[in-house]
């Protein structure tokens with residue numbers, strides 16, 4: 001493996017890297033940085049925690065130092081927390097340049113963001129929705145001269161998931177110059193390669209790590225097969241065991257919904273575990289504050305939805321627990337990738353119900369890794385089962401008495417308004433659709449009934465005929 005200077009990095013940047021303990025380039029850095037410094041587009045696909053951020057930050061800073069101006073580089077990323085983390089890397093590594101960065105994410109004050117944008121920062125790190133809002137509503141900044149467009153977690157940005165960035169990306173790409181370098185990075189690029197190629201067209205250099213497996217070797221991947229009703233007890237037992245055995249540990253727990261995230265947090269607090277949550281129904285400031293407290297080990301357990309599944313780099317995380325089995329292998333790869341980063345060891349434990357076994361098979365096939373069973377003293381789990389389930393129910397009742405569901409409804413309405421939809425009209429449409437669906441269902445049931453009736457009528461007739469035939473035969477025989 002070469003060193004940073006043989007890749008073309010300047011001494012001042014190498015010195016900055018050393019200060020952060022970055023001494024030798026990782027493979028993704030070694031392969032992608034020369035191509036980027038050469039002026040090529042680049043798509044880098046490397047495992048979680050393998051240093052993809054520095055693979056694009058370092059060459060951008062090198063180029064910026066040769067010709068500094070604003071706005072030089074735009075980084076797009078799917079989550080707000082990740083935007084802050086990337087901006088921090090730029091700021092720390094680019095300190096000697098007096099780098100000015102600007103973070104444009106939802107949930108924060110739009111006016112001060114607009115002001116920062118108009119001051120021509122060198123680097124803008126943004127989530128697509130908020131940046132597109134600024135482009136639509138203001139003409140006080142220009143991105144027509146940017147040299148670099150970077151899409152971190154590029155596959156997530158380009159896929160049409162529950163948060164669809166397509167429209168916002170169209171707006172953003174519309175104001176960027178055609179002559180630019182586009183850099184795309186993720187641990188799971190290959191699934192969306194074709195879409196990505198349409199964004200990066202300048203002789204793109206594509207690099208993917210050659211390893212057969214898609215997760216890191218340092219990660220011990222485990223599962224526990226459990227009935228749905230015993231899941232929480234297993235989780236509490238696991239946390240208790242980790243607490244007893246380790247002083248210096250932190251755990252990330254992933255769950256499927258904001259509500260579940262909230263309930264599990266309340267429940268673990270009832271058991272006196274230092275727990276904090278992160279999900280999209282929280283106020284943005286609270287999200288940042290909770291993440292900061294977790295990073296600083298004030299709280300040792302973070303319960304999150306998939307909003308925290310990608311990119312977050314928290315070296316103290318030794319354990320990831322999947323409270324639900326992720327429906328997609330890609331999501332699994334990112335979730336478990338929050339531990340065992342940069343050569344460290346880590347454990348992931350996925351709670352699997354009988355209905356999720358096919359999902360585990362899909363994960364194993366995709367990652368080319370076999371998950372091993374995590375040994376647990378079942379007796380110990382059963383001892384706490386009733387207490388855990390009663391506590392959960394108590395927390396559910398407590399949450400129901402708050403305005404959590406109402407807030408969810410309000411958030412949904414807000415989202416619709418932002419998407420240019422009328423929530424009342426949408427509700428009416430939904431109700432009409434439901435009506436049509438139920439009418440169709442009734443109609444189908446009626447048809448089914450009448451066919452059944454016809455069939456049974458025909459059957460009766462056949463039976464009658466058979467009876468008559470038999471009777472005739474019997475009469476003829478007696479004659």
Ligand SMILES: Nc1ncnc2c1ncn2[C@@H]1O[C@H](COP(=O)(O)OP(=O)(O)OP(=O)(O)O)[C@@H](O)[C@H]1O
Pocket residue numbers: 020021022023024025026029046047048049050051052053054186187310311312313337341342
């Ligand atoms: N060359 C290096 N040597 C040692 N550590 C490094 C090196 N490059 C980066 N790191 C450190 O490795 C950690 C993980 O890096 P980074 O967050 O960039 O991973 P990533 O590949 O983007 O992961 P993910 O796919 O989860 O987003 C960071 O703490 C970073 O400082």
